[in-house]
Amino acid sequence: MLGLASGNTGHLSVRVPDSDNLLIRARGPAEAGVRYTTVDEILEVTPDGEIASGAKEGLYPPQEVFIHTEVYRARNDVVSVVHVHPPTVVLFTVTGVPLLPIFGAYDPSALKLMLEGIPTYERSVLISNPQLGHDLAATLGAKHVCMMRGHGITATGTTIEEAALRAISLNELAEMNYRARLLGDPQPISDEDIATFNRALGEPGKPISANRTEAMWRYYLRSTGIAGG
Numbered sequence: 001m002l003g004l005a006s007g008n009t010g011h012l013s014v015r016v017p018d019s020d021n022l023l024i025r026a027r028g029p030a031e032a033g034v035r036y037t038t039v040d041e042i043l044e045v046t047p048d049g050e051i052a053s054g055a056k057e058g059l060y061p062p063q064e065v066f067i068h069t070e071v072y073r074a075r076n077d078v079v080s081v082v083h084v085h086p087p088t089v090v091l092f093t094v095t096g097v098p099l100l101p102i103f104g105a106y107d108p109s110a111l112k113l114m115l116e117g118i119p120t121y122e123r124s125v126l127i128s129n130p131q132l133g134h135d136l137a138a139t140l141g142a143k144h145v146c147m148m149r150g151h152g153i154t155a156t157g158t159t160i161e162e163a164a165l166r167a168i169s170l171n172e173l174a175e176m177n178y179r180a181r182l183l184g185d186p187q188p189i190s191d192e193d194i195a196t197f198n199r200a201l202g203e204p205g206k207p208i209s210a211n212r213t214e215a216m217w218r219y220y221l222r223s224t225g226i227a228g229g
């Protein structure tokens, strides 16, 4: 509903507890996109991207399953991966226009992503084999999110919710920067204010507080009608 995953593309995954396998949104005859994914369209796959369970006629892992398998291989701390193609973020990757830290007070988690640095994977190809997945994971490095030139984003988290909220935050950063540039010449918030936020947000890599993650997640569940209230 936020426009991060329009059409039928994009995929999310999560590690299976006590296993090397992952659960991933699959592609198949009944698919209608990330937003409308059903339980029947989720596959369990091995660290090599092969189907481990959930096999059904015509259902197959996404071609870019290697984004997920290789990020998990490189990052023990990552439990969930979101790969989507938000148009506004893609515009920044193809124009060389930098994202600027232009807000923080109402969304410190988005500012935090920005201040930690957001790497860009420079190739625009589908991540359709393990080597490309490995290269993408290397670009991501120790960060939480990565932009992919002319393609989309990969966001990570220690939960599905955290990975999804980081994808939403990255999109919000791009949306606000884009709109600011339509209006005029956006100015980053001051160094003094960034220093204040840095002190409050803690060291790079520190997770967003669980309370904030839960509250934000509740908000999105209710606003999309997925949960009542």
Ligand SMILES: [Zn+2]
Pocket: 010, 064, 083, 084, 085, 151, 152
């Ligand atoms: Zn993609």
